[in-house]
Amino acid sequence: xxxxPEYDRDQVISRATATFxxxxxxxxxxxxxxxxxxxxxxxxxxxxxxxxxxxxEVIDAYNHQFLERFRHQCRRGTPSLAAxxxxxxxxxxxxxxxxxxxxxxxxxxxxxxxxxxxEIADRLxxxxxxxxxxxxxxLHDLREAGELAAHHDPQALSLFLVNNLWGxxxxxKANPDRRAMLAVVDALMAALEAPAPG
Numbered sequence: 001x002x003x004x005p006e007y008d009r010d011q012v013i014s015r016a017t018a019t020f021x022x023x024x025x026x027x028x029x030x031x032x033x034x035x036x037x038x039x040x041x042x043x044x045x046x047x048x049x050x051x052x053x054x055x056x057e058v059i060d061a062y063n064h065q066f067l068e069r070f071r072h073q074c075r076r077g078t079p080s081l082a083a084x085x086x087x088x089x090x091x092x093x094x095x096x097x098x099x100x101x102x103x104x105x106x107x108x109x110x111x112x113x114x115x116x117x118x119e120i121a122d123r124l125x126x127x128x129x130x131x132x133x134x135x136x137x138x139l140h141d142l143r144e145a146g147e148l149a150a151h152h153d154p155q156a157l158s159l160f161l162v163n164n165l166w167g168x169x170x171x172x173k174a175n176p177d178r179r180a181m182l183a184v185v186d187a188l189m190a191a192l193e194a195p196a197p198g
Contacts, residue, residue: 007039009047010061012037012047013057013058014061015036015037015038016033016036016037016054016055016057016058017058017061017062017105019032019033019036019037020055020058021102021105021108022102024108024112025055025109025117025120026113028051030051052117055120056119058105059106059120059124059127060123060127062105062106063106063127063131066131067130067131069087070131070138071134073086073087073090074138075138075141078145079138079141079145079147080142080147081148081189081192081193084189084192085185088185088188089182089185091168091169092168092178092181092182092185094172095171095178095181096177096178096181102173103170103172103173104170104172104173106124106127106166107166107169107170108173110124128162132158132159133158135157135158135162136154136157137154139152139154139158139161149194149195152192157191157192161188164184167184168181168184168185171184
C-alpha cells in the first residue's frame with residue numbers, strides 16, 4: 001500500500017513560489033527549495049521529479065490564481081468595464097505600495113528561461129493563450145451587453161489587453177510609479193471605451 005505524503009502540497013507550492021519569485025529560476029537550487037519547503041530532497045524528487053517539475057506546478061498555481069481573481073472581479077453577474085478597471089487599479093496599487101515589486105512571475109519566467117527551457121516556455125504560452133481566451137469571452141459579453149462598441153473585435157482586443165497587462169507588470173518591477181501606471185490604465189480604458197470611427 002503506497003504511503004500517504006505527510007505534507008500539504010498547496011503549502012509546498014506556496015513556499016516554492018516565494019523562493020522562485022525572489023531568486024529567479026536559474027538561481028534557485030534544490031537546496032533552496034529544501035530549505036523553504038521543509039521537504040527533504042528525496043521527497044521533493046518523489047513528488048515533483050525535478051526542480052523544473054516544481055516550477056511548472058508553481059507556474060500553474062500562479063496563473064490559476066490570477067484567472068480566478070479575474071473571474072471573481074470581472075465575470076460575476078453582469079460584465080462591466082468598471083469591474084475591469086478595478087482589476088487594473090488593484091495591480092497598480094499592489095505595485096505602488098511595494099507589495100508586488102518582484103514583478104509578474106510569469107513575465108519574469110518568460111524573460112529568464114523561455115529561450116532555453118522549451119517545456120517551461122510551452123507552459124507559459126499555454127497560460128497566456130488561456131488568459132487571452134478569458135479576456136476575449138469577457139469582451140464579447142461586454143459587447144453583447146452594449147458596454148463595448150460593436151466595432152471592437154474581442155479576439156484582437158484581448159491580445160492587446162494581455163500584452164499591456166504584461167507590460168504593466170514589467171513596469172511594476174522596474175519603476176513602480178503610481179502616476180505612470182495610472183496613466184497606462186487610463187489609456188487602456190480609453191481604448192476600450194472608444195466609440196466607433198466616423
